Amino acid sequence: MSAETATTIDKRQARAAFSRAAPHYDEVAELQREIAKRMIERLAYIRHQPEVVLDVGAGTGDATRALGKHYAKSRVIALDFALPMLQQVRKQGGWFKRAPCICGDAEQLPLADQSVDMIFSNVALQWCNDLAGTMREFLRVLRPNGMLLFSTFGPDTLKELRTSWSAVDGYSHVSPFADMHDVGDAMLHAGLAEPVVDVDRISLSYDDVPSLMRDLKSLGAHNVTAQRAKGLTGKGRMRAMIQAYEQFRLDDKLPASYEVVYGHAWAPAEAGVGTVCRVPLHQLDPRGR
Template sequence: MPSDPSNPYLLDKRKTRLGFERAANTYDANAVLQREVGSRLLERLDLIKMQPATVLDLGCGTGAVSEHLLKRYKKARIIGIDLALNMAQKTCQRGGWFRKPRAVCADAARLPFQPQCADMLVSNLMLQWCNDLPAVFSEFAQALKPEGLLMFSTFGPDTLKELRASWGRVDGYTHASRFTDMHDVGDALLQAGFRDPVVDMEIITLTYADVRGLLRDLKGIGANNATYGRNHGLTGKARLQAFLQAYEYFRLEDGHYPATYEVVYGHAWASKLLPSKLPEKFIPIMRSQP
């Protein structure tokens, strides 16, 4: 989704970053879904027969994926990248005393590394925070060595459909991001020059004893509403109560409340061909750390 100031679903990057900065200390206690999806994503590496020298963990959060990659690829450099400095610092604390991941506070859409710096890029539930997916994939393609691997997960359009429908009965503001369809993700990969893309999806439904539990989880991981079409004032008790009442429509027979997540998984390979000329003024990867 390209940058369009008139688009209410465009994400405010500053608001996104601040949400994750504030949630660094509460993220792990609330990131049940993120851990599960990350585990399922990493299981797919069992089918990939390669031993990368350098792996970038894009949107590393507190470093759970980076720590797994350290154990899987014992001779590789693992470098996390996150928009929030506090998250990147948490990643640096992972691992043992003898080996830890590095981490860089940076925007995944503008990686501060030299081209062809990595053999593998892994990204767990970060891409949904990017406004222009084809541009981000193009940045990833530049970062990969020829025949390097990109493996990722993100959210599809049915994610949080109950929350969006419930708020839709209350007001006309945007209350959640608009997520990219699986087929459009595949098209964006091809547009960026990746080859042999494979994209699939699954539905994961979390249930809560009350809707406020869902809201607490979203706040605890830093997943605030960063759309430009959001209400920039206070929500107010009356509107919140109206939202909670609207969510009653989705209550299950056992009394719990569902939160649907459409999880999109994908991988693709960088081109076999070297570009004829590399861009200049990139930071060497060995010098990029907090």
């Protein structure tokens, strides 16, 4: 199996995992809420008043609600590829009864060209197989001078879990995460203007590995790469992984590291900026006329 195939996200399995997790997602989404909070705080320093805001990977709508409060005069749209997540949005009532919800994939946005003024996406892009293609989709639906603000996970995310599993077998047990430089390159190649990327590091603490595994399962954050082990994990391998994880114990707690990559960019002021214009050679006048 090639490296490219091995790290491909199985979108069908990912959608199914998040669909199952939807009813209990908010009970364990502490990290996701914290990252969204930090992103919303950044908006206070950005001068932009969007008419239409698209929350890509909205989940149960925590960031959608915060965006609705921050941009009280804007139309905020929640988009997620797992329908049960959006059904949880509707169950919250209140403001969410008026918020439009769209079930769709970030890699193929079901929206017209230049139809939104701002795209906000909190830790969702790691579930996209074609990051550069996703950035092109974002640019396609953004209006000129529209803003993109997102977060995703970097390669040091869950490094302790990845290291512990690698001591046990050769399967992929943790989803792949793009390096911040690759994220920046994807924005540039898509034609987005003034891209900025930075990194934050957050560590959660657990009493034991099963507690971490339960949280990941409740979040729907399963390993859905093509090279994952297809059968049930044997008790022996699980015990060996747990034992390997103990090397990271500090102050009687086991850490779970997250590398959070933030990205910010703009749609060019004029359509076509950053694109390549091709002119046939026979149309060029060597005399400069």
